[in-house]
Amino acid sequence: MGFMTLLTAGLAHGGLYALVALGLVLIYKTQGIVNWAHGELLMVGAFSGYTAFVLVGLPYPLAFLIAVLAGALLGAVMERVAFRGIVHEHHATLALVAIGFSVIIKGLARIPFGADVYTLPPAVDAGPLRFAGAIVTAQSVLTITISVGIALMLLAIFRYTRTGRQMQATQQNLNGARIVGVNTGRIFSITWALAAAVGAVAGLLAGPTSLLYPDMGSEFLLKGFAAAVLGGFYSVTGAIVGGLLVGVIEMLIGGYISTAFQQVSPFLIIIIVLFVRPHGLFGRRPVERV
Amino acid sequence: MDRTAIMKKPLIYGGLAAALLAVPLLTNGYTQYVVNLVTVYVVLGVGLNILLGYAGQFAFANAAFMGIGAYITAILSSQLGLPFWVCIPAAGVVTALIGTACAVPAMRMASIYLALVTFAFAELMVWVFINWKGVTNGSNGIGVSAPDLFGYVFRGDQRLYYLLLPCCLTMLWLASRILKSYIGRSFVIIRESEIVARCNGIDVSRTKMIAFGLSAFFGGVGGALFAYTVGLVLPQSFGLFQLVIHIAIVVLGGMASLAGAIIGALLLTTLPEFLRDFQSLQEVMFGTALVIVAIFMPRGIAGALTRFGILPREMLVRGIVRERRPVATPGRDQDLEPIGVGVTHD
């Protein structure tokens, strides 16, 4: 495979990782929670889309909408039912609750879908395109476009909408937000719904390239972590750039070194970044205060 | 002092020892296997609790430590034919050295970053176990020969129990001694505030290294015992699920509590065995249990029992017991914002 082909394929995968990382970063910025169940939100998105599109036979845009809503609802419910009450507890307790949800969701998915593997047909049915010496699938183009589009949309929401600015305020200073009358509970729900919806979109877009099975989420979670760490874990822009970079690095390692190393590239990225530049590419160096 | 109290103590311990020794009389092969696993997980749970519960370091590497210990045992015992009394300490010591090296990132980063980097390390180790075929035999794993002492072979789960039980009790005794010493109290102070620790002349870096090394030592020994218990060391055994079990033992049992580690190990080894027959339903119930206990008993079962006065409070340092504050606390990771300290109480 040529360099350009690897690069575009990497960007397409990276777009998905960016979406996962976006959700992780949003939740972390708002409540300081690392959502270890984020991969499962992606899986729920993929399977909801599969059910609506393949099993029920709804048109793709409608299936897309259903998947996004299913993900958003699940995310908001998880926050409301579990996390809101224990947000001040130890990170380990929060991690355990998230992992608990991840196990529950996977178990529930296994009841109808079992141990089989499913495929979601691509959203656009077109042959591969040739572009600057690279062979690009239409799905790749769609994935990159939607990922970047969603990222820009989120940035616009933060900057220009009332709710978006309240979300930012809540992220920067929870008590400050409460003092100026922000309904922080509502902001938490919206944050999770948004993060989960973005994850569900990633699941739908991943459908055609990666297979659908109840455990599919963990791989995306890892790469989402790598992307978020690379981007600094606090930055929306960082998450996007981090995601794209992780995708490209992974493809280049797979193409030029070996596929065995490709598997561990996200771990190596996490370890190297945290050793060399713990605040990531876009994070600010943390200040220790007495 | 009350005379009956002096009389009572050895009586209780003696009774307990007799009961523990008599366990194999009541079990069949399978239930004994589960009991053996419990002893293994007590050691592993104590190991993680030292790091997570006492020293407050949120590290995810314990499944990797366990794996390293298990592989060392497997290689030394089956390929070099070394006896268990060499293999188990060797597994502990080598793992402790690796664990100490893992403390290096802990000096620079806090909370979730440490969790992520150790998590990545753990997954990397699984990859090494799979891909370093010359040493680990890849996905086929390595068999472990039954340990023997002066010709007595601990073959079969019932006999093996008499090797595991003393090991487990020794490790528990060791942990309680260490945690009540100066070093154990230093762990707790570092957990509460590194700044306070520094102000009190505690070498934070050195103490963190000791905490990691100690935790890894328990992990390595636990891994060695695990290797003897299951008889076959496979790379997949030390993945994410293993990690979840360890964290669940500590958090559900009770953080910063040795009794908690024992309760957690008992629960998390036996419960999944009961639910064995329903794959997906088992997952759903296991997950639900994790979520519910963590929400309603954030201090774990030992914490809840202590609150109702059933378990005595484990005291390392007086006055360190933390109460949950009913306060509007801003996010934990507020170290990034240069202004605003949150609600202050006057």
Added chain:
Amino acid sequence: MLKVEGISVGYGAIEVLRDLSFTVPKGKVVALLGGNGAGKTTTMNAIAGLIPLRGGEIYMNGERITRQASHKVFAAGISLVAQSRELFPEMTVRQNLELGVLAQTGVSDVVARVEEIYEMFPRLRERAFNRAASLSGGEQQMLATGRALMARPKLLLLDEPTTGLAPIIVSELQKIIRAVNERGYTVLLVEQNTKMALEVADHVYVLRRGGIALSKPRSEIVDTQEIFDAYLS
């Protein structure tokens, strides 16, 4: 306007406020004085709905705001200026001010309100596009006060505004509080700086060990020794 009836607040086994009652009449500046640990900030946070009450009731203009979420208390017309200021560090001064009113719906004169704050605190206009994190202590206090005033609250809660400020700024702050009061805002001021509080207050309460130790109109206080006696009694 504000009526606090027998409230109790505690953290764990410690009871900070015990059966505390007082009122703040409309259009007045009421000062709540007291030493460290008297429960002043706790009182403010309890009124603002930031911490749960163990008992008692709080009424705002006859409306019960006990056990309401903080955004409901805000909607009832109470704005807190916290001792720790609680600004949004990554936002500019202007954005901080705008957020003061963002949670209210149907406000169309945000620009005019910002302008009004700038009139009151010219320093903030100069620093309008600087990040809040880069402000000095005095500027942060101005911004926190300005942000609270953006909502045009019926009652302004000022929690130890003089904390960490240079004496020259303290006298500036006195003028600001008076000016704010003259514009019709009711103010509940919590202070350790007795002298400053006596300059601006119409009525003085002294809080000691979570209860009221002294309650007197300013005009009846002739000797500040009386206040200190109440602190220590």
